[in-house]
Amino acid sequence: MVVPYQAEPATDFSNKENKKAFQDALKQVKNDFGVQRPLVIGGRHIQTDDKTTSINPSEKSQVIGHVSKAKVEHIEEAFSAAEEAFESWSEWSPEERAELLIRAAAIIRRRKHEISALMVYEAGKPWNEADGDTNEAIDFLEYNSRSMMELAKGKPTLDREGEHNHYFYQPMGVGVTISPWNFPFAIMANTTLAPVVAGNTVLLKPSGDTPLVAYKLIEILEEAGLPKGVVNFVPGSSKDIGDYMIDHHKTHFVTFTGSKDVGKRITERAAKFQEGQNFIKRTITEMGGKDTIIVDKDADTDLAAESIVNSAFGFSGQKCSACSRAVIHEDVYDEVLKKSVKLTKKLTVGNPVDENYMGPVISQSQFDKISEYIKIGKKEGKLKAGGKTDDSKGFFIHPTVIADLDPEAVIMQEEIFGPVVGFTKAKDFDEMLRIANNTEYGLTGAVITNTREHWHLACRKFNVGNLYLNRGCTAAVVGYHPFGGFKMSGTDQKTGSPDYLLNFLEQKVVSEMF
Numbered sequence: 001m002v003v004p005y006q007a008e009p010a011t012d013f014s015n016k017e018n019k020k021a022f023q024d025a026l027k028q029v030k031n032d033f034g035v036q037r038p039l040v041i042g043g044r045h046i047q048t049d050d051k052t053t054s055i056n057p058s059e060k061s062q063v064i065g066h067v068s069k070a071k072v073e074h075i076e077e078a079f080s081a082a083e084e085a086f087e088s089w090s091e092w093s094p095e096e097r098a099e100l101l102i103r104a105a106a107i108i109r110r111r112k113h114e115i116s117a118l119m120v121y122e123a124g125k126p127w128n129e130a131d132g133d134t135n136e137a138i139d140f141l142e143y144n145s146r147s148m149m150e151l152a153k154g155k156p157t158l159d160r161e162g163e164h165n166h167y168f169y170q171p172m173g174v175g176v177t178i179s180p181w182n183f184p185f186a187i188m189a190n191t192t193l194a195p196v197v198a199g200n201t202v203l204l205k206p207s208g209d210t211p212l213v214a215y216k217l218i219e220i221l222e223e224a225g226l227p228k229g230v231v232n233f234v235p236g237s238s239k240d241i242g243d244y245m246i247d248h249h250k251t252h253f254v255t256f257t258g259s260k261d262v263g264k265r266i267t268e269r270a271a272k273f274q275e276g277q278n279f280i281k282r283t284i285t286e287m288g289g290k291d292t293i294i295v296d297k298d299a300d301t302d303l304a305a306e307s308i309v310n311s312a313f314g315f316s317g318q319k320c321s322a323c324s325r326a327v328i329h330e331d332v333y334d335e336v337l338k339k340s341v342k343l344t345k346k347l348t349v350g351n352p353v354d355e356n357y358m359g360p361v362i363s364q365s366q367f368d369k370i371s372e373y374i375k376i377g378k379k380e381g382k383l384k385a386g387g388k389t390d391d392s393k394g395f396f397i398h399p400t401v402i403a404d405l406d407p408e409a410v411i412m413q414e415e416i417f418g419p420v421v422g423f424t425k426a427k428d429f430d431e432m433l434r435i436a437n438n439t440e441y442g443l444t445g446a447v448i449t450n451t452r453e454h455w456h457l458a459c460r461k462f463n464v465g466n467l468y469l470n471r472g473c474t475a476a477v478v479g480y481h482p483f484g485g486f487k488m489s490g491t492d493q494k495t496g497s498p499d500y501l502l503n504f505l506e507q508k509v510v511s512e513m514f
């Protein structure tokens with residue numbers, strides 16, 4: 001028996017003891033700077049000459065550590081190790097596998113500040129965002145473990161006179177996990193360990209921007225006693241090993257979270273049959289967003305401004321769920337814009353070690369890309385806040401509000417993945433919904449309204465995977481708000497849902513005649 005699932009509570013940093021514990025962790029983690037992390041294949045730690053150097057995006061001259069890069073021959077070895085490990089791991093009972101994950105969750109809980117502190121340095125996450133990321137990883141492990149225990153019972157089927165039927169689930173084989181840098185611990189851990197608790201084995205290729213945070217999971221799995229070869233850690237250049245991993249005839253499934261372009265490429269490549277492949281690969285692709293908050297004419301305008309600002313600028317807008325479009329009824333447009341700009345101007349930007357609201361963006365390439373979008377935005381609309389960028393020390397971009405945009409403007413259509421939000425005006429609720437739906441994405445959205453009929457209409461017509469009423473459009477909680485999007489936001493497999501593990505299981509029927 002395990003206790004019922006409950007989401008891990010956020011750390012209260014206004015509590016002096018918690019604050020001191022986190023400051024200590026920030027100091028402690030620094031002692032490891034310069035560390036050299038290996039590949040881990042079949043339990044063997046392998047150092048390669050070619051390494052990724054991971055830097056602090058707040059202080060780009062500061063090296064956090066180096067991580068070995070896998071080449072094709074390592075991937076080949078990892079497939080063999082994973083295939084061999086599958087033989088025994090798939091024979092562990094679902095309960096035994098689930099218990100191991102619950103143990104891993106307990107270790108993460110004990111080492112929580114250490115993991116979050118590393119995220120502050122390697123991903124530029126502010127304290128609360130890093131803490132949320134680590135907590136979400138715990139939630140995924142706890143939730144998926146219970147989900148596996150439930151699925152282990154199979155599902156009922158009908159029996160007939162003289163016939164007894166069973167319907168149950170079994171693992172699929174070896175799969176590939178490719179994860180993003182923006183939730184470097186939670187998404188990476190979930191997309192690696194959900195297949196694993198289901199009895200599969202995995203090759204994990206984490207983002208090259210945050211490989212050290214990903215390595216923490218490997219340490220934890222070793223401490224928890226996960227058998228060798230069940231998770232193989234193979235960071236490396238996507239150019240060198242990306243296609244190879246996807247194309248490989250031993251890859252049964254790919255779980256990818258990242259940009260639309262890479263997700264499309266993976267979907268296309270995985271669909272092509274390879275010699276020696278006698279099954280159809282499954283692809284789970286969770287991709288980008290261009291998420292909208294609609295503000296109705298009778299809305300609470302303070303709530304609207306808070307929801308827009310928090311959803312747009314939390315973790316510098318580097319969330320697939322971030323609000324990058326505010327569509328406001330013309331009667332309250334000026335008021336909501338004014339309040340949003342006022343709140344935006346109060347946000348602090350700087351090194352997240354010093355408890356700023358916003359840290360840097362992740363990399364030089366993201367800094368350059370977002371800066372270009374700000375230039376476009378200034379031409380397409382009116383700059384009302386922010387617009388300032390500075391990459392002299394780290395990759396800092398101030399929270400930016402661009403108003404009076406055409407719904408078809410570039411700023412209103414393309415995923416920016418940075419601290420930029422566009423405002424546009426509409427004359428009624430139908431027009432607001434039309435604008436909200438006029439992007440190629442369909443991930444999250446929110447409606448701020450006091451008109452119940454409008455909420456009902458939005459529930460039917462606002463075409464997103466996660467829709468929220470009278471709150472922001474970020475911060476889904478595992479088990480409470482299963483997460484995933486429509487259209488070009490992905491395959492909508494809903495992480496943190498009772499259905500998620502089915503992506504990594506085959507359904508089998510056994511029918512016995514008496």
Ligand SMILES: NC(=O)c1ccc[n+]([C@@H]2O[C@H](COP(=O)([O-])OP(=O)(O)OC[C@H]3O[C@@H](n4cnc5c(N)ncnc54)[C@H](O)[C@@H]3O)[C@@H](O)[C@H]2O)c1
Nearest residue numbers: 179180181206207238242243258259262286287288289320
């Ligand atoms: N829908 C979701 O749940 C969700 C969650 C988080 C992030 N995202 C999206 O992720 C994106 C940001 O993350 P990113 O910048 O890391 O995305 P990205 O697509 O650049 O990279 C994602 C991962 O794919 C790898 N990769 C890149 N090219 C590859 C290739 N050809 N073959 C195999 N692997 C390859 C990268 O190394 C990384 O590990 C945004 O678009 C964001 O919206 C979506």
Ligand SMILES: N[C@@H](CCC=O)C(=O)O
Nearest residue numbers: 319320321474475476483
């Ligand atoms: N699940 C997160 C977003 C993950 C993508 O970046 C949220 O709901 O804000």
